[in-house]
Amino acid sequence: MSDAPMVLAEGVHKRFGRLEVLKGISLEVQRGQVLVLLGPSGSGKSTFLRCINHLEKIDAGRLSVDGELVGYRQVDDHLHELPEKDIVRRRAQIGMVFQRFNLFPHMTALGNVIEAPKCVKRVPDRRARERGVELLHRVGLGDKIDAYPAQLSGGQQQRVAIARALAMEPKLMLFDEPTSALDPELVGEVLDVMRGLADEGMTMVVVTHEIGFAREAADTLVFMDGGVVVESGPPEQVLSSPRHERTRAFLSKVL
Amino acid sequence: MSDVAATPTAQQRPDDIKAVPVRHPWRWVVAALVAVLAADAIWSMATNDRFEWSVFGDFFFDHRILRGLVTTLELTALAMAIGILLGIVLAVMRLSPNPLITGGAGFYVWIFRGTPVLVQILLWNYIGALYPHITFGVPFGGPDLVPVSANSLITPFVAGTLALGLNEGAYMAEIVRAGILSVDEGQTEAAHALGMTRMQTMRRIVLPQAMRVIVPPTGNETISMLKTSSLVSVIALADLTYSAQLIYAANYKTIQLLLVISVWYLIFTTVLSIGQYYLERRFGRGSARTQALTPLQRLRMAIFPRHEAGGPAL
Numbered sequence: 001m002s003d004a005p006m007v008l009a010e011g012v013h014k015r016f017g018r019l020e021v022l023k024g025i026s027l028e029v030q031r032g033q034v035l036v037l038l039g040p041s042g043s044g045k046s047t048f049l050r051c052i053n054h055l056e057k058i059d060a061g062r063l064s065v066d067g068e069l070v071g072y073r074q075v076d077d078h079l080h081e082l083p084e085k086d087i088v089r090r091r092a093q094i095g096m097v098f099q100r101f102n103l104f105p106h107m108t109a110l111g112n113v114i115e116a117p118k119c120v121k122r123v124p125d126r127r128a129r130e131r132g133v134e135l136l137h138r139v140g141l142g143d144k145i146d147a148y149p150a151q152l153s154g155g156q157q158q159r160v161a162i163a164r165a166l167a168m169e170p171k172l173m174l175f176d177e178p179t180s181a182l183d184p185e186l187v188g189e190v191l192d193v194m195r196g197l198a199d200e201g202m203t204m205v206v207v208t209h210e211i212g213f214a215r216e217a218a219d220t221l222v223f224m225d226g227g228v229v230v231e232s233g234p235p236e237q238v239l240s241s242p243r244h245e246r247t248r249a250f251l252s253k254v255l
Numbered sequence: 256m257s258d259v260a261a262t263p264t265a266q267q268r269p270d271d272i273k274a275v276p277v278r279h280p281w282r283w284v285v286a287a288l289v290a291v292l293a294a295d296a297i298w299s300m301a302t303n304d305r306f307e308w309s310v311f312g313d314f315f316f317d318h319r320i321l322r323g324l325v326t327t328l329e330l331t332a333l334a335m336a337i338g339i340l341l342g343i344v345l346a347v348m349r350l351s352p353n354p355l356i357t358g359g360a361g362f363y364v365w366i367f368r369g370t371p372v373l374v375q376i377l378l379w380n381y382i383g384a385l386y387p388h389i390t391f392g393v394p395f396g397g398p399d400l401v402p403v404s405a406n407s408l409i410t411p412f413v414a415g416t417l418a419l420g421l422n423e424g425a426y427m428a429e430i431v432r433a434g435i436l437s438v439d440e441g442q443t444e445a446a447h448a449l450g451m452t453r454m455q456t457m458r459r460i461v462l463p464q465a466m467r468v469i470v471p472p473t474g475n476e477t478i479s480m481l482k483t484s485s486l487v488s489v490i491a492l493a494d495l496t497y498s499a500q501l502i503y504a505a506n507y508k509t510i511q512l513l514l515v516i517s518v519w520y521l522i523f524t525t526v527l528s529i530g531q532y533y534l535e536r537r538f539g540r541g542s543a544r545t546q547a548l549t550p551l552q553r554l555r556m557a558i559f560p561r562h563e564a565g566g567p568a569l
Contacts, residue, residue: 053448084452092450102445106463106538116449119459161445168449 004067006031006172006203007052011061014047021047023227024061029172029220032201036214036235039224040250045207048224049174052205053094054087065094066171092120095165099177101157103149109136109160110145113167121168128167135163139193155186162193173197175206211254215239223247310511314502315518323498324519330415330484330494335477337420342427347457349432360428367425373486375422379414380490415487415494423480430472434465466538474531478524495519 007029014022021044029035037045050056051063054071063070071087072079082090104112113132117123123131136145139159149157158178165173175194179187191213198204198217208214214221215235222232223242231244239255242248300306314320348360367375383405390399409417438461446456488497499512536549548556 055444055447088450088452091448094448096445096448098441098445098448100441102439102441104442104445104460104464115459116446116451119455120450164449 004064005029006033006066007035007205008064009048009061010063012048012051012058012063013060014044014051014056015059021227022051022058025224025227025229026061027222027229027232029203029205032203033219034198034204034206034217035220035222036218037205037207037222037224038209038211038214038250039230043224044227045224046176049096049176049205049207052172052174053091053096055096065090088120092116092168093171095168095170095173097158097161097165097173097175097178099180101149101154101161101181103157103161103164105149108146108148109141109152109163112149112160113164116164117167132163132167135166136160138166139163140189153186154182155189158182158190159193162190162197166197171203173202173204175204175208177207177209179208179210209254211239211251223250225250306514307508307511310508311514314508314512314515317502317515319493319498319502320495320515320519323493323495323516326412326493326498327481327484327495328523330412330419330487330492331477331481333416334419334423334484335480337416338423338427338476338480339473341421341424342429342431343462345424345428346431346435349428350435364425364428367422372418372422372483373489376415376418376486376490379409379418380411382409382414411487411490411492414490415484415492419480419484419487423476426476427473430469430476431465434467434469435461437468438464463538467535470531470534470538474527474534477531478527481523481527482520 005028007027009025009027012022012025013020025044025048027035037048039045047056051058052065052070057071068090069079070090071082073082073086074080104115107115110129110132113135114123114125114128117128117131118125133142133145136142139162141156141159141163144152144156144160149160152160162178178194179190182190187210191210194204194206194213195217206213206218218235220232221235221238223230223238223244223246225246230246231238231242238247239251242251301308345360345363348356351357387405389403389405389408391401391403392399435457442460442464443456446460451459484494485496487494488500491497493501495516499516503509503512533549
């Protein structure tokens with residue numbers, strides 16, 4: 001299955017009650033690529049991201065990660081809902097970073113990082129700790145190992161959250177507006193870590209308003225509005241010569 | 256012109272402010288009044304011979320009182336243990352997506368919270384009249400596996416423990432549910448995104464954080480249980496209260512014995528309050544940047560100011 005794209009979406013629809021948030025999203029993310037989702041708030045970017053690791057259930061279309069359907073198993077023509085243990089196994093291979101960090105406040109930075117490896121993958125304590133310390137060093141927080149989240153700045157918390165996601169050795173990383181809740185001067189330190197990940201070949205889907213990051217790090221830029229993909233392509237092309245009026249209007253406001 | 260921005264070196268640090276504090280004469284008047292009233296109360300209790308303090312002293316460590324005290328403590332501990340476990344199960348049931356499960360938990364709370372605990376104690380004591388033989392076997396009249404006589408299984412102690420524990424479960428269910436709902440949904444999402452199951456998320460992420468909301472009212476419930484357990488005297492269970500009643504029924508020193516057990520109840524509610532304080536600190540970890548010092552730590556700081564000049568330990 002190694003030639004299947006990491007993420008493949010075909011006509012993905014999602015409704016909340018009577019409100020249709022995604023109206024047929026189709027896109028592909030190849031292994032080792034960085035895809036940036038851009039668009040006004042309410043355009044469905046975050047919802048689509050949450051569908052990829054099945055935090056939201058899709059209503060129509062097909063969505064697969066690394067060749068496996070998300071949340072379902074296909075038997076002949078029928079889709080069967082997956083039992084919890086299979087959903088959990090697939091989620092464990094996908095890292096996610098949230099806008100509001102969502103660190104576990106009752107655990108230290110290291111505690112946050114080693115929780116899932118110990119609890120989900122049954123990694124022995126000693127090895128989980130060694131790896132956790134290594135990851136915290138890698139995101140530049142080697143001196144904050146025993147700090148509680150409330151003792152860290154927003155940028156530091158988000159870097160712990162990235163280390164926490166990496167500790168599960170994911171094959172795909174999802175970023176949901178990772179810098180939107182940060183003070184402007186703290187945005188850079190988080191983007192640096194993300195750029196480093198992209199350079200190492202991590203497959204990433206990033207929802208962000210940081211055009212600079214999109215221009216530098218993205219392989220593909222997708223502009224969404226009203227639950228559909230308006231246009232997509234290499235960042236320099238979409239950013240400098242957008243084909244659609246809607247994209248042009250949006251970019252003129254954020255650039 | 257060089258004085259526009261004064262540099263720290265150019266200007267000396269001004270002296271610390273030494274101001275005359277505002278006087279509060281009325282505070283002193285009220286404080287004096289309280290002190291006089293307290294002294295008068297103590298003086299009247301000490302000099303009133305009808306208190307018969309020597310009787311108080313004779314019975315304070317009486318072996319019947321002490322045995323009753325042990326029964327009261329056992330009853331409180333067991334009933335709270337049943338109540339807390341049951342409360343967690345009921346709270347998780349009430350948050351289930353299956354309406355039959357939430358309905359069952361809701362029904363339980365409705366029954367046990369809606370009837371007086373005194374009545375429940377009496378009912379459990381008389382359960383033998385309804386079910387003379389209690390059996391553990393196949394439902395709907397199938398073969399019995401472990402038949403027991405109700406009168407030998409339901410002693411007054413068992414009836415009292417069951418009644419208090421099952422009643423407490425209904426209250427604890429509401430307390431635990433409020434605690435679970437107080438935890439931010441992002442926590443559950445983050446745990447799910449890391450591949451944790453619903454059970455793991457509840458046990459490792461949600462419940463430990465819910466404890467901050469659950470512990471204070473649970474401490475209240477425990478203190479309340481210590482005193483409510485005295486109701487078991489109606490089924491002739493020799494707890495602290497009933498033991499005192501047995502003694503004063505024979506020697507008529509009613510008030511002295513009631514004072515003896517009041518002091519015992521006070522001692523143990525005080526012990527429980529101190530325990531609650533430290534439990535709250537333990538589960539408050541991570542919610543604040545620094546934690547306030549405990550009274551003991553403050554005392555040590557006052558005596559050995561140099562040793563603990565660093566930040567407080569968590």
